[in-house]
Structure formats: structure tokens, C-alpha cells
Amino acid sequence: MKVINRASTWLIVAIMSIFYACSSGDEEVNPEKELSELYLLSEHSIPNTDLKVRTYTYMEDLIVGYNKFQFLVEKSGMSEAFTNVEISIKSMMDMGTMMHACPIENPVLGTEFESALGGAAVFVMPSGDMGRWTMTLKVTDKDTDDEGEVTFPVNIKLPDEARLRSFSMGDDKYFVSLVEPFQPQVGINDFVVAVHKKASMTDWPPEQAFEISIEPEMPDMGHGSPNNVDPVHVKDGHYQGKVNFTMDGYWKVNLDLDKDNNKQELSFDITFEHSSTN
Amino acid sequence: MLLGHIGMAQTAFLDSITDPGYIAWEYELDEVIIGTDDDDTYNASLRFYKSNALCSNDEIMEKLVGVWAMKRGNYAFEPVMRGLSSGQINVTIDEMRILGACTDRMDPVTSYVEPNNLDKLHIRQGASGFISGSTVGGSFDMQINKPVFGNPKQWITSAGSRYSIADRGFSGLFNTGYSGNRSALRLAGSYRKAANYRAGGGEIVEHSSYNKTNLSASGSLLSGKKGLLNVSWIGDFAWDVGYPALPMDVGSAKANIIGLTYDAWNISPSFDQLTVKVYYNRVEHVMDDANRKVLVHMDMPGNTSTLGAFVKSAYRIGERAAGQIKIDAYRSLAHAEMTMYIAESPPMYMLTWPDVKRNVIGIQNHFAYKLDDKTDLMAGVRIESNRVGMKSDLGERQVSVFQFGDPNAGEVLLNASLGTERSIGKRLMAGLKAGYGQRMPTESEQYGFFLFNAYDGYDYVGRPDLESERSVQLEGNMDFGTEVFKFSLTGFYYYFDRYIMGVIDPELSPMTIGANGVKVYQNLDYASLAGIESRISAHWRNLTARNTTKFTSGRTVDKTPLPLIPPLKSNLEVSYQTKNHWAFNAGVEAATRQDRINESFGETPTPAYSIANLMVDKSWVLNEVKLKVSLRVLNLFDTYYHEHLDWGGIPRIGRNTEMSVFVSF
Structure with a gap:
């Protein structure tokens, strides 16, 4: 009887560890999975660093109004998302004769996603004949103090209902x-x-x-x-x-x-x- | 006398085609309580008023003691018993629970039974009237005609037709029955069509036309010597029904009602009778305002389904005691929604009955005991579990906005009654009855969402946390009878606790354009109703006179009159029959002014009125063919009037001449 008991105990342990392995396996790797319901806006390698930043938005189009972003940072050689990072956003509208910025909420880690930084920008006018919007991300690797910047154009649309x-x-x-x-x-x-x-x-x-x-x-x-x-x-x-x-x-x-x-x-x-x- | 009525009673049938032969088994405790020898109060009235097979249920209903008819057009009146209606009373067909699918109560259960299908009315007033569910106001059970066994004539068919002038109304009906020794069948159908009617004085009431077909089939098989199996179906189909009191009409209304019944009798010396019944019904109701000139077009479809079963058995204990025990259960589901369309805007959508589910199981016992030759004692009790909830996520979110308390998911309800009846001398009988009743809020009262009520012009919002309404009641009656003269007088007093009523919430803005405001259902601390009813009949040779008079008065917690209470109303009819089959009938119907109104409820006074009706008919019998021709003039003096309970003060029909012909063979 004892033998059977011991065998069954081992069996239970074995089954449990398989479950554990499966479930813990799901948690790591593929850091994008939890962001998969968002829209990927851009993917940039940051000069002077080993970092790559993916920018996600909550809407298919960026609009005039409040736009939320999530930034996911990868560091070469790491399989997980890199989180010891600082990002600041600058958005500029180039209207030819003048330039202006817009309200920005700089990204903070873990607003909605554990491994991503959440931020926001309030674009105050649409892209078009009047001018073009660009977004600049200044990224700092806090492990190494490496710092770099990337600027890319964004297209801002007027939503059906003003926000x-x-x-x-x-x-x-x-x-x-x-x-x-x-x-x-x-x-x-x-x-x-x-x-x-x-x-x-x-x-x-x-x-x-x-x-x-x-x-x-x-x-x-x-x-x-x-x-x-x-x-x-x-x-x-x-x-x-x-x-x-x-x-x-x-x-x-x-x-x-x-x-x-x-x-x-x-x-x-x-x-x-x-x-x-x- | 008590035991003379208990057990198998051969029920006489009212319809000309249903000759005696069919045996119905019914425990007639009611008749004992009412104490008249021949029949109970309501069926005596019913028989009297049904003399013309083509008149409508509504006309019959209005003339009964303690019953009023609430009207929203020319179609489908809703019964009101002593000022109580809707969820306060249980309206059933052959004890089957049915839930109307119209959130504006356009389709009361009474609209599914046509007079040619109606055999008996089983009405019990007040909290002791638990025939098929817990109640505070009583039961209104319509028993439909069943196939007849053992008639010497195997096939009997009848047909009739009526035309009325004021609404250019046409109706036609047929009944056919097969009567075998072991099996029997009955088929019936009717068709009614009416145009917009003319009110007293000549005004045409727009949106009052309707079309309606009612079909029914019922088949019975005798099983052995002690059993009977019956299956019945009623299909009621109405279309393009106008409701002048409402901003909408009914595109289509469908009801399918199916019941399977097994009766067994003489089971043992103690158990006379056993009935097992399973039933299902589904009602679909589509309201829209396609024919109205409105800013916002609305669709308001709704549907309900009810599945139920019951077992009941009559028993006797010794020579002095008898009773009836019943166990019943049903589950119902109600769904209604509303979509509003405005040009250049997206449709607006909401659930007006957000999938309201109800599960009920109850057990009840009525018991009668003969104390001595002169005194009967009656007692009854019912315990019911009534669970209710909402199945819709959207509904949950809708109602969350109001931040009401936790929903009342159900209660165990109690009904109890105790009564006695005593003969005083040979001609007088006195009775006293006390009762306690409880009822759950209706689907609308608990979960209704901005339901417009055209009576007071308010949108109504249900409260999920409403508690059951409770009532303690006392009723006394006296009957005096001789061969030629009968008089009965009833007085009652109902005390309500947690009375459910809509109360204006000035914070809320109405959904319906033009509505006066929003009312939210509340449990009032207190309300009371008191009333008196009398019935007089006199027979002298070929002359019969009948009078019914009814009066109810109510008050609320703040001592103001309870709303929706009709004024004093009286009916007098005199009829005379000759030996060569001529019948004459003259009647007067009158109501006093109702100025005991509740202004904060949005009620307005209703003027007094009186109308007169005349009727003459002639029958011929040739071999096996019977022919009857009738001429009626209703509202003879073309009076412009409406009753206090009628929605929107819409005038009732003016002088209306009707001709009808009825033949059976």
C-alpha cells in the first residue's frame, strides 16, 4: 500500500509540474502577446543604443485629440522586454512658417501592460495642407546611460466626432x-x-x-x-x-x-x- | 348543501351547440361559498349576458359584479377587479399562466378567448382567490369550451355573422363539434374586422380599427372508464390593430396556447378527481408607429413564453370535510425592446423588458368543513416560491445607471384565507371572509425601462429592488333569495402594505417625446381599498330584471385618493321573452363622476355618464336547424362618454346598430 501511495504522490507531483511548466512557459517570451489587440504604429532601432522601440496605438488612426500609446522596448541579446528605460516624447507640427508642439504625457512603465510604457499625446490639429506632424522619441537605456533619438512622421486625422x-x-x-x-x-x-x-x-x-x-x-x-x-x-x-x-x-x-x-x-x-x- | 356540490358536478354549457352530455369535473367550492343554489354569481351573469353569441367578451366583462374593463381602443379590454389590475390579479385560461407580450398592456390575456370559446368564468375576488398563483386581487380564469361526449347527434355545427354600423365592423364565427362515445373534437374560429369607430356625437376616433382571427381546436379521448385525455390549442392572430390612446399601433400580435390535460376521477373514496396538466404558450407582439405622423419612428417588438404544469386533486374526509390540493409550477421569459429612428442619426436602441425570467412553484390547499346544517367553514393556504431575474447584460448596464439597491431575486409568498357562511332561516345567508395575500412585482414594475403609459402620460421605470406587495383583507356578504327575487350585498376592505405604484421622480427626464415626466415604481407604506357591491335579480313570468352596482374607493399613505379607481357604476337590464321565441332586452348603464382623483399621479376627473341599450332577437327551430336573428342598438342616445379607467380619455363608441344572424345544425 505504501508503495502505491508513494507512487501516486510522485505521479501527482509529476502532473502538477507539467502544468506548472506549461503555465510558466506561457508567461514568458513573446512579450508582444498582451499588446496584440493594439495597433502597431512603428518600429524603430534607436541610434547609439542596443534598443528597438515598438510604438502601439489604441486606434487604427491617430486623431486630433487624446491618443494613448504603448511603447515596448527590446534590447539585443535579451528575450524579454527591456524595462529599465526612459522615453520622452516630443511632437511637432511643422507649418512651414512656424512650428508648434502639443500636450504630451511622457511614458511610464506598467500603466496597463507590465512590460510596456504607456504615454499619450494630444494632437491639436490634423495633418494636411496646413502642415505635417512628426513624433520624436528620446530613449535612454538606464543600464548603460546610452541615449538616442528617433523622429518619424505621423498622420493625424480628424475623427468623425470631435474629441x-x-x-x-x-x-x-x-x-x-x-x-x-x-x-x-x-x-x-x-x-x-x-x-x-x-x-x-x-x-x-x-x-x-x-x-x-x-x-x-x-x-x-x-x-x-x-x-x-x-x-x-x-x-x-x-x-x-x-x-x-x-x-x-x-x-x-x-x-x-x-x-x-x-x-x-x-x-x-x-x-x-x-x-x-x- | 355543501356536500351536494362537492364531487362530480355536471356543468351546464352556455353555447347553443354544447348540449349537456359532456361531463366536467370540478370542485365547486366557490359555489358553496357564494351559496346560491343554481350557479355562482359570475356565471349566472355570464349566461345572461352571453345570450347573444356574437357580443364580445368586453361587454360581458363590464357587467359582472366587481369587474371593470379598462380600455385602450376598440379592442382588447383589460379586466380590473375592484380597482386592481395587471399583476395584482391573475388572468388565466383554463388555469394556464400567460404573460402578455406588450409592455403597454395592449394584449391582455382576455383578448385570446372569443365568446364562442368561453364556457365559464371562474372569478374569485381578493387574496383568497389563489386559483393559479399568489395574488392580492384575485383570479379571473376563463374556462374554454371542451368537446362534448355522447351526444346523440354526432356532428353539430354552427355559424354566425354580425355587422355593426358605428365601426363598420364585421365578425363571423363558426364552431363544429364531433361527439363520439370515446372521442370528441371541437373546432372553432372567428374573424373580426372593424374600421375607425364613431364616438357619441359623430367624432371619428382615428387609429381604432383592427383585424383579428381566433382559432381553436380541442380533442378529447376517454381512457378507460375513469380517465380523459384532452389536448387544446388556441391561436389568436391580430394585425393592424389601432390604439387611439397610444402613440403607436400593433402591426401584428400572435398568441399560441397549447395545453395537454389528463383527468381521472373516482380514484378512491377519498379522492374524487385528479387533474394533471402541462402547457406552453408563446406570445409575439409587434408595436410600431408606421401609420402615425411622428417625429421619431419607433419599433417595439416583444415576446413572452411560458411553460407550466400543475397537478390538482379533490378529496373528501368523511361526510363533512372536503378540499382541493394543487401543486403548480411555471417558468416564463419576457423580452421587449425599442428602437427609435430619426433621420440622419443612428438608431436608438434599448431593452424595455431585458429578458426577465421568472420561476415559480407553489402548493395550495382549499378546504371546506360543514360545521352543522347551517354553517360552513372554509380555509385556504398557498405557499409559493417566486424567483425572478434578468438575463441580459445590456439590461444590467441599463439599470445600473439608476443605482437602485440590490435586485429582489425572489421571495416566498404566502396566501391564506379563512371564511364562514351561515344560513339564517330559509332565505338568508351571511358570510364573512378574511384573507392575506402577497404578490411579486410584475416584469414592468421590476425591470421595465421607460415604458410610456398613455393613461397619465408618464414614462415608467421599474425598480429591481421592489419588494412584494402584501394585503390583509376582510369581506362580508349577505344573500337573500326567493323564487322571484334575489338580492346579494358584499362589502370589502383591503389593507395594503408595500403597495406598488409609480411615483414621479422629478430628477429623471422622460424618454418619450412629449411625456409629462418619469415615474419610478415604489413600495408605498400603505394603501387601502374599500367597496360595496350589490346584485339584484327578479323573475316574474317571462320578465327578468337584473341590476349590478359596484363601488370602490381607495386611499394612499398621504390620505390622498388612490389613483386608477373607477367610480360608482350600475347596470340595469330588463328582458322579456315570449313563447314563440321573441326576446326583448333593454338596459341602462351609468357611472357617477369620478373626482376622487390623485392629482400628483397626473389623474384628471371623469364626468358621469349614462347610456341605454336595446336588443331584440327572434329564434326559429326547424327540425334540427336553429336560426337566430338579432338586432341591437347600443348607446341609443349617442352619448359622448368614456370611463375613468380608459386610457387617454378616448371616447367610447357612439350609437351602434348591430345586426346578427346565428345558425346551428
């Missing part, structure tokens, strides 16, 4: 970009806007001093929805609240922005249609 609004208040010009809902649906949705100030052609800092209230409506029907939560500043110019949609269709979210008793109204159209998978 960026701008206004002047006093001498300042502000840009409000819609961050969430990114995939709106019936029910309770996060509502996040990012507010940036245009301090100069190259300096677009986040602005945290606004008080914001929201009110969604269905313009075609003339009704709204209950229990919305006004966005409040969390960090980096991001204001977070909740917006509730009671049905599919065309919604308009009205915002009241208030700073030092100066008021500004603006709105975002948000349309989503019923899919039978609901």
Missing part, C-alpha cells in the same frame, strides 16, 4: 480632450477629460484649476440621464467622473468649465450603436 475642444479664457488658450469613454456603452461609463494650457508654442502644461460639471443629453429625444458624477481633478490635468447612458444612439455630453469665475461651455458628441452581441 478635442479649445477655448480662450483671458489671455490663455486651453485644450480639453476627451479621454474616456473610449468605448462608450449603455450603462455607467468613466468620464475623463484632460485639460492643457498652451503656455507657448512648445510648452503645453496640464491645467488642474478648473471646476467641471457635466450633463449628458440625447439631443434627438431631448432627455438626459440620471446619477452622473461631475469630473474632478485627479492628476496631470485629468478630471475624472462618471457619465451614464440609458440607451444606444447619439448622445451629447455638455460640460461647464469654471476657473476663477470665468465660465466656458462646450460639448462632446458621443454616438454608439446597438450591436446584436449585447
Whole structure:
């Protein structure tokens, strides 16, 4: 009996270790797998370093408004993603006679993916006859302090529904970009806007001093929805609240922005249609 | 007297084709409770009003004691019992649960039975009326005609046709029955068609036309000497049904109702009868506003399906006690959605019944005991598990917006009743009944999503965390009867706890364009109903007079009148029959003004009215052929009126002359 017991114990251990091996095998290698649902925008080797950077976007096209990125870095000779790295983004629009930048959120490791750096850029106008956008990544290998830069063109399109609004208040010009809902649906949705100030052609800092209230409506029907939560500043110019949609269709979210008793109204159209998978 | 009624009772049939011969087995505790010798209150009325085979169920319903008909057009009235309707009462066909598929209650279960199919009404008022489910308001069970056995004439067929002027309405019907010794069959069909009707004074009520076909088939086999197997199907198909009170019409409404029943009797000295039934029904309802001039076009399809079964058995204990025990179960699923179309915008979509699933199982017992020659005691109890939930992810997300409490996934419901009836002398009988009842919120009350109600013009939102409605009730009745004169008087008082009612939520904006606002269903702390009903009938030679009068009054927690309560209403009919088959009937129907209204509910007063009806018919019998020709003038003085419960104050039909012919052979 003892022999049988011992044999079965070994058998269990053996089976378990096979499972363990399989599952741990899934976790490593192929670092791109978890990013596979995003869109690969570009892949660049960084001069003066052993690094290669892949840039992923959340939409097929980059748009005027808030664009999220993920950056995955590979180092030659390493099978895993390289994470001891610093990336800073610079985006410039070349309008011939002048150049300007746009609000940037520099990448941080592990925002959504363990081995990738998440960042964002708020493009403030589309590419076209007016000018061309470029994006520059400055990458630092913190193991070696090697540093290099890569610049590539990006094509910025106007989305069907505007996700960026701008206004002047006093001498300042502000840009409000819609961050969430990114995939709106019936029910309770996060509502996040990012507010940036245009301090100069190259300096677009986040602005945290606004008080914001929201009110969604269905313009075609003339009704709204209950229990919305006004966005409040969390960090980096991001204001977070909740917006509730009671049905599919065309919604308009009205915002009241208030700073030092100066008021500004603006709105975002948000349309989503019923899919039978609901 | 009690035991005389218990056991096998041969039920008389109302339809001219269904001669006695078929034996129906029914435990007639009801009749005992009501205490009249011949029949219960409702079927006596039913028989009386069904004298014209081509009149509609709605007309019959309106004249019953304690029953009103709520109207949304010229079609499909919904029964209201003592001010209670919808989920507060259980409307069934042969004790089968059916869930209308229209979120606006355009398709009450009563619309699936045509008069030529209706055999008996089994109505029990109040919390003691648990025939097929827990209830606070009672049961309204329509028993449909069954095939007849052993008739000397094997095949009987009848057909009839009616034309009415005010709605240019045509209806035709046929029944045919085969009556064998071991097997029997009954087929019936009807077709009704009406154009927009003319209200009193001449106004044409737009969007009030309809088309409807009702088919039914029922076959029975005797199995041995003690068993009977029956399979029945009802198919009800309506199309292009206009609803003047609503911003939409019905493109099509389909109901298929199937039941399989096995009856056994004389099982043992203690068990007289056993019934086992399995049933299924599916209702599909398509509402749209294709024929309306509206800014936003809407489609509102809905469907329900119900699968159920029950076993019931009548038993007796000794010479003095008898009862009926029943175990029943059903599961239902309700789905309804709404899509709105606006030019140049994407369609707007929502679920109005987000796949609401209900599972119910219950056990109940009605028991009667004969204390002495003069006194009967009655008791009943039902325990029911009623589980309800939503199966749709979209529905979950929709309702999450309101941030209600945790959904009420179900409760164990209790119904109980206790009563006594005592003879005082030879002609007087007095009864007293106490009851307790509970009911779960309906699909709409718990999960309905922005359902527009044209009665008050509000959008209604259901609350998943609603609790069951509970009621304690007291009822007393007195019956006096001689050969020529019968009088009965009933008084009742219902106390409600957690009464379910829509309450205006000023924070919410309505979904329906032009709606007055949004109401969310709530459990009110308290509501009460009290009322009085009387019935008088007198027979003298060939002359019969009948009167029914009903009155209900209700109040809510803040002492304001309870909404949706009809005013005092009375019907008087006098009929005279000659020996050579002429029959004359004159009737008056009147209701007082209803100004006990709830303004914060959005209710408005309804004026008093009275209307008069006249009817004459003549029958001929030639060998085996019977022919009957009728002429009726309804609303003789062309009065412009509506009843308090009618949606949108839409006027009822004006003077309407009807001609009908009915033949059977």
C-alpha cells in the first residue's frame, strides 16, 4: 500500500509540474502577446543604443485629440522586454512658417501592460495642407546611460466626432480632450477629460484649476440621464467622473468649465450603436 | 348543501351547440361559498349576458359584479377587479399562466378567448382567490369550451355573422363539434374586422380599427372508464390593430396556447378527481408607429413564453370535510425592446423588458368543513416560491445607471384565507371572509425601462429592488333569495402594505417625446381599498330584471385618493321573452363622476355618464336547424362618454346598430 501511495504522490507531483511548466512557459517570451489587440504604429532601432522601440496605438488612426500609446522596448541579446528605460516624447507640427508642439504625457512603465510604457499625446490639429506632424522619441537605456533619438512622421486625422475642444479664457488658450469613454456603452461609463494650457508654442502644461460639471443629453429625444458624477481633478490635468447612458444612439455630453469665475461651455458628441452581441 | 356540490358536478354549457352530455369535473367550492343554489354569481351573469353569441367578451366583462374593463381602443379590454389590475390579479385560461407580450398592456390575456370559446368564468375576488398563483386581487380564469361526449347527434355545427354600423365592423364565427362515445373534437374560429369607430356625437376616433382571427381546436379521448385525455390549442392572430390612446399601433400580435390535460376521477373514496396538466404558450407582439405622423419612428417588438404544469386533486374526509390540493409550477421569459429612428442619426436602441425570467412553484390547499346544517367553514393556504431575474447584460448596464439597491431575486409568498357562511332561516345567508395575500412585482414594475403609459402620460421605470406587495383583507356578504327575487350585498376592505405604484421622480427626464415626466415604481407604506357591491335579480313570468352596482374607493399613505379607481357604476337590464321565441332586452348603464382623483399621479376627473341599450332577437327551430336573428342598438342616445379607467380619455363608441344572424345544425 505504501508503495502505491508513494507512487501516486510522485505521479501527482509529476502532473502538477507539467502544468506548472506549461503555465510558466506561457508567461514568458513573446512579450508582444498582451499588446496584440493594439495597433502597431512603428518600429524603430534607436541610434547609439542596443534598443528597438515598438510604438502601439489604441486606434487604427491617430486623431486630433487624446491618443494613448504603448511603447515596448527590446534590447539585443535579451528575450524579454527591456524595462529599465526612459522615453520622452516630443511632437511637432511643422507649418512651414512656424512650428508648434502639443500636450504630451511622457511614458511610464506598467500603466496597463507590465512590460510596456504607456504615454499619450494630444494632437491639436490634423495633418494636411496646413502642415505635417512628426513624433520624436528620446530613449535612454538606464543600464548603460546610452541615449538616442528617433523622429518619424505621423498622420493625424480628424475623427468623425470631435474629441478635442479649445477655448480662450483671458489671455490663455486651453485644450480639453476627451479621454474616456473610449468605448462608450449603455450603462455607467468613466468620464475623463484632460485639460492643457498652451503656455507657448512648445510648452503645453496640464491645467488642474478648473471646476467641471457635466450633463449628458440625447439631443434627438431631448432627455438626459440620471446619477452622473461631475469630473474632478485627479492628476496631470485629468478630471475624472462618471457619465451614464440609458440607451444606444447619439448622445451629447455638455460640460461647464469654471476657473476663477470665468465660465466656458462646450460639448462632446458621443454616438454608439446597438450591436446584436449585447 | 355543501356536500351536494362537492364531487362530480355536471356543468351546464352556455353555447347553443354544447348540449349537456359532456361531463366536467370540478370542485365547486366557490359555489358553496357564494351559496346560491343554481350557479355562482359570475356565471349566472355570464349566461345572461352571453345570450347573444356574437357580443364580445368586453361587454360581458363590464357587467359582472366587481369587474371593470379598462380600455385602450376598440379592442382588447383589460379586466380590473375592484380597482386592481395587471399583476395584482391573475388572468388565466383554463388555469394556464400567460404573460402578455406588450409592455403597454395592449394584449391582455382576455383578448385570446372569443365568446364562442368561453364556457365559464371562474372569478374569485381578493387574496383568497389563489386559483393559479399568489395574488392580492384575485383570479379571473376563463374556462374554454371542451368537446362534448355522447351526444346523440354526432356532428353539430354552427355559424354566425354580425355587422355593426358605428365601426363598420364585421365578425363571423363558426364552431363544429364531433361527439363520439370515446372521442370528441371541437373546432372553432372567428374573424373580426372593424374600421375607425364613431364616438357619441359623430367624432371619428382615428387609429381604432383592427383585424383579428381566433382559432381553436380541442380533442378529447376517454381512457378507460375513469380517465380523459384532452389536448387544446388556441391561436389568436391580430394585425393592424389601432390604439387611439397610444402613440403607436400593433402591426401584428400572435398568441399560441397549447395545453395537454389528463383527468381521472373516482380514484378512491377519498379522492374524487385528479387533474394533471402541462402547457406552453408563446406570445409575439409587434408595436410600431408606421401609420402615425411622428417625429421619431419607433419599433417595439416583444415576446413572452411560458411553460407550466400543475397537478390538482379533490378529496373528501368523511361526510363533512372536503378540499382541493394543487401543486403548480411555471417558468416564463419576457423580452421587449425599442428602437427609435430619426433621420440622419443612428438608431436608438434599448431593452424595455431585458429578458426577465421568472420561476415559480407553489402548493395550495382549499378546504371546506360543514360545521352543522347551517354553517360552513372554509380555509385556504398557498405557499409559493417566486424567483425572478434578468438575463441580459445590456439590461444590467441599463439599470445600473439608476443605482437602485440590490435586485429582489425572489421571495416566498404566502396566501391564506379563512371564511364562514351561515344560513339564517330559509332565505338568508351571511358570510364573512378574511384573507392575506402577497404578490411579486410584475416584469414592468421590476425591470421595465421607460415604458410610456398613455393613461397619465408618464414614462415608467421599474425598480429591481421592489419588494412584494402584501394585503390583509376582510369581506362580508349577505344573500337573500326567493323564487322571484334575489338580492346579494358584499362589502370589502383591503389593507395594503408595500403597495406598488409609480411615483414621479422629478430628477429623471422622460424618454418619450412629449411625456409629462418619469415615474419610478415604489413600495408605498400603505394603501387601502374599500367597496360595496350589490346584485339584484327578479323573475316574474317571462320578465327578468337584473341590476349590478359596484363601488370602490381607495386611499394612499398621504390620505390622498388612490389613483386608477373607477367610480360608482350600475347596470340595469330588463328582458322579456315570449313563447314563440321573441326576446326583448333593454338596459341602462351609468357611472357617477369620478373626482376622487390623485392629482400628483397626473389623474384628471371623469364626468358621469349614462347610456341605454336595446336588443331584440327572434329564434326559429326547424327540425334540427336553429336560426337566430338579432338586432341591437347600443348607446341609443349617442352619448359622448368614456370611463375613468380608459386610457387617454378616448371616447367610447357612439350609437351602434348591430345586426346578427346565428345558425346551428
